[in-house]
Amino acid sequence: MKYRTLGRTGIKVSPYCLGAMMFGAVGNADHDEATRIIHKALDAGVNFVDTADFYSQGESEEIVGKALKGRRDDVVLATKAHLPMGQDPNQQGNSRRWLTRALEDSLRRLQTDHVDLYMIHRPAPDTDIEETLATLTDLMRAGKIRAIGTSTFPVAEIVEAQWVAERRGLARFRVEQPSYSILNRSIEREVLPACEKYGMGVMVWSPLAMGMLTGRYRKGAQTESERVKFNPAYFADAGKLDAIERLSALAQEAGLSLTHLAMAFAIAHPSVTAANLGPRTMAQLDDLLAGAEVTLSNDILDQIDAIVAPGTDIGPLHAPYTPPALTHADLRRRQERDRAAA
Numbered sequence: 001m002k003y004r005t006l007g008r009t010g011i012k013v014s015p016y017c018l019g020a021m022m023f024g025a026v027g028n029a030d031h032d033e034a035t036r037i038i039h040k041a042l043d044a045g046v047n048f049v050d051t052a053d054f055y056s057q058g059e060s061e062e063i064v065g066k067a068l069k070g071r072r073d074d075v076v077l078a079t080k081a082h083l084p085m086g087q088d089p090n091q092q093g094n095s096r097r098w099l100t101r102a103l104e105d106s107l108r109r110l111q112t113d114h115v116d117l118y119m120i121h122r123p124a125p126d127t128d129i130e131e132t133l134a135t136l137t138d139l140m141r142a143g144k145i146r147a148i149g150t151s152t153f154p155v156a157e158i159v160e161a162q163w164v165a166e167r168r169g170l171a172r173f174r175v176e177q178p179s180y181s182i183l184n185r186s187i188e189r190e191v192l193p194a195c196e197k198y199g200m201g202v203m204v205w206s207p208l209a210m211g212m213l214t215g216r217y218r219k220g221a222q223t224e225s226e227r228v229k230f231n232p233a234y235f236a237d238a239g240k241l242d243a244i245e246r247l248s249a250l251a252q253e254a255g256l257s258l259t260h261l262a263m264a265f266a267i268a269h270p271s272v273t274a275a276n277l278g279p280r281t282m283a284q285l286d287d288l289l290a291g292a293e294v295t296l297s298n299d300i301l302d303q304i305d306a307i308v309a310p311g312t313d314i315g316p317l318h319a320p321y322t323p324p325a326l327t328h329a330d331l332r333r334r335q336e337r338d339r340a341a342a
Helices: 031-043 055-067 096-110 129-141 155-168 191-197 226-230 232-236 238-253 258-266 282-289 298-307
Strands: 016-019 048-050 076-081 115-120 145-151 173-177 201-204 274-277
Touching (some): 031 282, 055 096, 115 129, 129 145, 155 191, 238 258, 258 274, 258 282
Parallel strands (some): 016 048, 016 274, 115 145, 145 173
16 A cells, blocks of 8 residues: 655555444444454555544444554544534534534544544534634644544635634644545535645545445436435436446446546545545455556546546535525525615
């Protein structure tokens, strides 16, 4: 396994990051099997593990913590906070009150005294970014965090956070974790250039587009899965299915599986440090690791560009960050009495 520097942190990580979202009740609840999957990834040279408190409500962190006993010092460990961890409205978000507690809870579940990368899982428009950065800076000075980052932040919020950090003398976000795949390339337009400008590492999630780039979901085929039940529109999108057919033919012509084509594409971008593997089973991990040496030629990358244009998304995204003004009509509409021009 080759290693890349995570932004300007000086930390060396593998281009494959083991994502642990599927460990626990949401995916594979067999702790022993999940541990074996983690160990096999580490034995293959993967030294980057990514989880979050929200994954199976802490169970993923518990599994990772048990699996890393005796190997913790060899792993770059990342976790995240922001999403709800209970019914209490203060058990979520990016406030000092919550992040301080959330980190302590994560450290306990992970059975460690620090994390190498602590990420804010989504923006919180109701919280001043200075509040969040000041809290994370204090936690870094306390030795509980080595570096900080964000996940699925719009480019405007990435830039604002960098400005606030510089002007207030606070720790900077060093990593961004956006969604990125052949089917969802919009981050190439602004997010990736901004990350490069500010020296941020990029670890992308869902490089297989929620499984669509495994070849399991094809045009005219009826596929039953929990993911389809959760978001049928995503998997039924005609544009995505048409692209899958063309990409499958391209992969076959190149002598590759669609999965290997997709993973190699994700880590070929110069701004991308690592791409998350999200295996639920050992067989899935084996398949992903088998493509670690795949290199895509310029000709193949050109053909991918012809199928999905750079900087564009095909069809609906599966879990983007939605600004409040798009979900709350009162934030984008003046009072009726003030709407007229005269």
